[in-house]
Amino acid sequence: SQELEQSPQSLIVQEGKNLTINCTSSKTLYGLYWYKQKYGEGLIFLMMLQKGGEEKSHEKITAKLDEKKQQSSLHITASQPSHAGIYLCGADVGSNYQLIWGAGTKLIIKP
Amino acid sequence: SQTIHQWPATLVQPVGSPLSLECTVEGTSNPNLYWYRQAAGRGLQLLFYSVGIGQISSEVPQNLSASRPQDRQFILSSKKLLLSDSGFYLCACSWGEGTEAFFGQGTRLTVV
DSSP states (O other), X not given: OOSEEEEOSEEEEETTOOEEEEEEESSOOSEEEEEEEOTTSOEEEEXXXXXXXXXXXXXXXXXXXXTTSSEEEEEESSOXXXXXXXXXXXXXXXSTTOOEEOOOEEEEEEO | OOEEEEEOSEXXXXXXXXXXXXXXEESSSXXXXXXXXXXXXXXXXXEEEEEETTEEEESXXXXXXXXXXXXXXXXXXXXXXXXXXXEXXXXXXXXXXXXXXXXXXXXXXXXX
C-alpha cells in the first residue's frame, strides 16, 4: 500500500454540490500540501498545512490537517466547473527535501 | 515572484535516441530543484533532486540522469531512451525545507 493514501480516486459531482477529498498518511505529517492539476499541465499550489488542527481556506476550498497530523481533507463548497481537475496531496514526512505523494483524485463537475 | 520554465511541452522520440529536457527558474537564487515523473493513478515519483550546482541525488535507478550546470538550470537526460521512459515529466523548485514547491508545465514524452 502507498504511504500516502488519497481518496476517492475519482469523483463526479453535480455543479453546486459540496465535496471532500481525503489524504491519509501512515507517518506523522510535518507538512501537507494540496495541489491542483489540469490534465497535461503542471501543478498549481493550493495550500500548505503544518500544524495539527490547522485549517486554511481559499475562495471555496478549505483544507484541514487533523490534530494527530496524519490526515488532511480538502473540502470544496458549492462546486463549479472551474474546480474540475486532478487534486494531489503531497506530504513532508521528515525525509529531507522529499515529499511523498498521493495518487491523485480526478474531479469531474457535471453541469 | 518565482517562475519556472520547462520545455518542450511534448516530445516524441524513437527508442534508442537521446533525451534532453530543460528546466530553468527565475527569481531567488539557490533553489532546490526536482525532476518528477507522473504516472496515471500513481501520483508523482521523485527521480532526482538537487540542492546546489553540481549536486544531484538520484532516487530511482533508471535509464535517466540529471545535471545542474547552473544555479537555476536543471536538465534531465538519457543516452538511449527506452519505451518505458514514456510519461509525463515535471520539474519543480522550492526554497528551503517546509516550503511549497512550484512546478513547471510538464513535458509529455512518448517513446516510439
